[in-house]
Amino acid sequence: MVQGLEDITGIFQKLTQVNENEMPFSEYLSAMLEIIGKHTGLERLTLCLLDTSLENMHAIACYGLNSCEMEKAKYKLGEGITGKVCLTGQPVIVQNIADEPCFLNRTQSRNKENSDISFLCVPVMSDGKVHATLSADRERCGIEKLREDISFLQLLAYFLAPRLASYYAFSEKCCTKLTDFGENFSSSSFITYSDKMRAVIDDIQKVAPFNTTVLIRGESGTGKEVIANLIYQNSSRRDKPFIKINCAALPENLIESELFGYEKGAFTGAEQRHKGKFELCHTGTIFLDELGDMSLSTQAKLLRVLQEKQFERVGGTETVHADVRIIAATNKNLEEMVAASKFREDLFYRLSVFPIFTVPLRERKEDIIPLVHCFIRRICEENKKNIVKISPSAIEKLMQYQWTGNVRELANVVERAVVLCGEKAVIETEHLPRFLVENNEQTVQKIHKTLDESLEEMEKNMITESLKHTKGNMSKSAAELGITDRILGLRMKKYGLDYKNFRI
Numbered sequence: 122m123v124q125g126l127e128d129i130t131g132i133f134q135k136l137t138q139v140n141e142n143e144m145p146f147s148e149y150l151s152a153m154l155e156i157i158g159k160h161t162g163l164e165r166l167t168l169c170l171l172d173t174s175l176e177n178m179h180a181i182a183c184y185g186l187n188s189c190e191m192e193k194a195k196y197k198l199g200e201g202i203t204g205k206v207c208l209t210g211q212p213v214i215v216q217n218i219a220d221e222p223c224f225l226n227r228t229q230s231r232n233k234e235n236s237d238i239s240f241l242c243v244p245v246m247s248d249g250k251v252h253a254t255l256s257a258d259r260e261r262c263g264i265e266k267l268r269e270d271i272s273f274l275q276l277l278a279y280f281l282a283p284r285l286a287s288y289y290a291f292s293e294k295c296c297t298k299l300t301d302f303g304e305n306f307s308s309s310s311f312i313t314y315s316d317k318m319r320a321v322i323d324d325i326q327k328v329a330p331f332n333t334t335v336l337i338r339g340e341s342g343t344g345k346e347v348i349a350n351l352i353y354q355n356s357s358r359r360d361k362p363f364i365k366i367n368c369a370a371l372p373e374n375l376i377e378s379e380l381f382g383y384e385k386g387a388f389t390g391a392e393q394r395h396k397g398k399f400e401l402c403h404t405g406t407i408f409l410d411e412l413g414d415m416s417l418s419t420q421a422k423l424l425r426v427l428q429e430k431q432f433e434r435v436g437g438t439e440t441v442h443a444d445v446r447i448i449a450a451t452n453k454n455l456e457e458m459v460a461a462s463k464f465r466e467d468l469f470y471r472l473s474v475f476p477i478f479t480v481p482l483r484e485r486k487e488d489i490i491p492l493v494h495c496f497i498r499r500i501c502e503e504n505k506k507n508i509v510k511i512s513p514s515a516i517e518k519l520m521q522y523q524w525t526g527n528v529r530e531l532a533n534v535v536e537r538a539v540v541l542c543g544e545k546a547v548i549e550t551e552h553l554p555r556f557l558v559e560n561n562e563q564t565v566q567k568i569h570k571t572l573d574e575s576l577e578e579m580e581k582n583m584i585t586e587s588l589k590h591t592k593g594n595m596s597k598s599a600a601e602l603g604i605t606d607r608i609l610g611l612r613m614k615k616y617g618l619d620y621k622n623f624r625i
């Protein structure tokens with residue numbers, strides 16, 4: 122606990138040693154809250170930022186809350202104690218949260234009824250405006266001690282205010298994007314700061330409540346499945362079944378019985394009637410993932426269900442009606458597949474009622490840092506590891522990379538880096554895959570390239586992508602690229618590529 126001026130000076134000395142330029146701002150704030158928590162015994166320290174345009178607040182940094190709890194820390198201006206402090210600019214002491222009806226326990230991080238916890242909250246102000254609130258819990262104690270705490274928190278608020286004010290001006294736009302999904306729109310799993318993706322979110326928000334068929338398209342790893350989940354969670358069918366079908370994984374001979382069910386005796390082994398996915402999903406939502414991998418014969422069967430909303434079980438004559446909403450996703454170019462007669466045109470149009478196109482990560486680089494932090498936090502929490510930091514040079518490499526595998530590739534790279542950085546607790550460039558670092562070292566691009574240079578670059582990229590995909594297996598890559606092992610070896614030598622660098 123803080124004893125006196127000496128302690129307070131010590132804490133502030135420590136706070137000034139945290140270099141805000143070395144890490145993302147929210148991490149910097151969390152590092153400060155950690156110092157405060159560790160030296161004062163205050164618990165669940167939370168900094169909530171006000172987004173003036175929306176009159177909403179959300180936690181931007183905390184100490185002592187996990188990411189799920191932190192995600193729940195959202196308040197309207199004036200709502201709960203935090204909202205009131207923000208609205209009035211006046212600090213509040215709640216001696217016992219169990220006796221305070223205004224205390225919402227929004228994060229659900231305390232057992233409100235049986236607790237013996239005090240809650241303190243102060244405004245963080247500059248230029249006469251409240252930008253944020255700083256709050257903390259203290260195991261219940263006398264009012265004198267709580268008054269000392271609140272004075273100390275106010276001091277901290279003065280210290281944080283100028284830092285927050287400059288960030289606030291910069292991030293106001295971003296915060297709007299993160300919080301303004303609308304009151305009834307749950308989006309906790311979806312992270313984006315990008316305008317392009319923001320437009321996608323707007324579409325999702327609009328279409329979710331309707332029964333409209335949605336076709337989600339975009340490169341692999343761009344979040345199509347996350348979006349399908351969002352649509353379902355925000356639809357009126359959210360309490361009804363949500364069945365995911367991976368069209369690529371269904372064996373041709375089983376697909377019909379899987380989708381439509383079968384009658385007893387329909388085939389050897391069919392000992393009793395079995396309901397298929399469409400019947401099981403009646404009144405719910407079916408997510409047809411990897412749609413582009415569905416065989417033509419299955420496409421024909423699917424078309425019938427979509428058109429007539431009815432089908433027969435395999436081996437049966439009874440017509441079964443199914444009221445299902447369809448969400449489909451694919452990373453394939455369906456127009457090209459239609460042109461090549463690999464995808465039915467009628468089905469394509471039937472499904473393309475409301476297409477949604479996800480945005481590749483390389484076209485929304487502003488999402489990289491927030492995603493990295495989200496992944497670091499999640500991985501560390503899942504593995505009960507202290508949150509690790511990431512160095513500016515590592516961030517720089519991540520920002521320069523082209524991310525052909527999109528968010529999934531980023532998540533994998535971050536997970537690997539968290540594991541490799543071990544007790545060092547800081548992710549450095551050495552913890553990133555070598556292909557990523559090396560690739561960037563050669564990013565000084567010439568504006569004008571000769572045809573040969575362009576072709577070489579393309580060849581090198583294709584080989585790199587393939588080696589990434591096969592995790593450095595040269596034979597598999599040679600087969601994938603349609604060249605011999607020997608030629609691949611020669612090309613790799615030419616481009617300075619080493620298969621070992623891809624064995625992540």
Ligand SMILES: Nc1ncnc2c1ncn2[C@@H]1O[C@H](COP(=O)(O)OP(=O)(O)OP(=O)(O)O)[C@@H](O)[C@H]1O
Binds near residue numbers: 529
């Ligand atoms: N905006 C996002 N916020 C947080 N996590 C995301 C986001 N987008 C994608 N992810 C994560 O990235 C990974 C890939 O996402 P997802 O499976 O939805 O991609 P996809 O587009 O369906 O890929 P594929 O075409 O290969 O099936 C998942 O782990 C997902 O949780």
Ligand SMILES: [Mg+2]
Binds near residue numbers: 345346410411450
């Ligand atoms: Mg997917």
